[in-house]
Amino acid sequence: MFSKFIARIQFLLTSTNQHGVHSPFVFDFVTKGLYKKLPNSATSNDFLTVQNLNKKEQKIFLKLINYFQIDTIYTSLNELENTFDENYKLLLINNIPQFSLKTIPVKSSKLVVIFHDIHSNKANQEKWVVLCKNPKATVTIDLFYFGLIFFRKEQAKEHFKIRV
Numbered sequence: 685m686f687s688k689f690i691a692r693i694q695f696l697l698t699s700t701n702q703h704g705v706h707s708p709f710v711f712d713f714v715t716k717g718l719y720k721k722l723p724n725s726a727t728s729n730d731f732l733t734v735q736n737l738n739k740k741e742q743k744i745f746l747k748l749i750n751y752f753q754i755d756t757i758y759t760s761l762n763e764l765e766n767t768f769d770e771n772y773k774l775l776l777i778n779n780i781p782q783f784s785l786k787t788i789p790v791k792s793s794k795l796v797v798i799f800h801d802i803h804s805n806k807a808n809q810e811k812w813v814v815l816c817k818n819p820k821a822t823v824t825i826d827l828f829y830f831g832l833i834f835f836r837k838e839q840a841k842e843h844f845k846i847r848v
Contacts, residue, residue: 691803695828699845709836710823710844717751718744718827718848741800741829744848748832749774752796761787764795772796780808785818785833793836802831816843 702714722743734745748754752772758764759776772794777783780799788797802812812831816824819841823834826845 687806688804691809692828695803695826695845696847699826699828699847701847705844705846707823707839707842707844709834709839710825710842710846713751713825714846718747718846720747720751722746722750737800744827744829745798748796748798748830770794774798776800780811780815780831783811783815785815785820788820788835793834793838795835797833799831799833801829802826803828 702711702719705711705714734742734749737745749757752774754772754774757774757776759778761775764773764775773796775788775795775797777797777799778801780802783799785797788795799808799812799815802808812826815821815831815833820835821833822836822839822841823832824843825832825834826843827848829848
């Protein structure tokens with residue numbers, strides 16, 4: 685618990701809001717997704733995965749789903765295979781130490797991998813740093829509650845820490 689508190693303080697000291705973002709893709713995501721008020725139609729009852737999160741995490745997760753217009757949340761790579769089309773796909777990983785980016789078939793820049801609780805303990809924090817350094821991951825966003833990885837071939841590698 686103490687390490688999570690220290691991680692939160694460090695995050696708040698080093699993170700930024702939309703004014704520190706210089707990527708048009710991430711700026712749009714932050715301003716039109718994370719900082720926009722949720723529509724009344726967005727409820728956590730639509731997704732079983734969201735119901736296991738606390739209120740703050742639910743709100744952030746629903747904003748992600750709403751912005752990227754996600755209709756299905758995948759929780760394993762097996763479910764995700766052969767589902768690539770022009771829509772965004774969301775892969776939610778709860779067990780970050782067991783995950784490897786080497787196993788992800790990056791066939792589309794419309795894949796979002798979300799890691800839950802990246803700052804809950806030292807092992808998760810270290811694994812998150814390793815995942816961010818992976819050359820496949822071009823855009824990584826640390827939201828404290830979640831870590832997001834995008835595989836955008838059309839963008840230079842960047843890492844962001846965004847306050848929500």
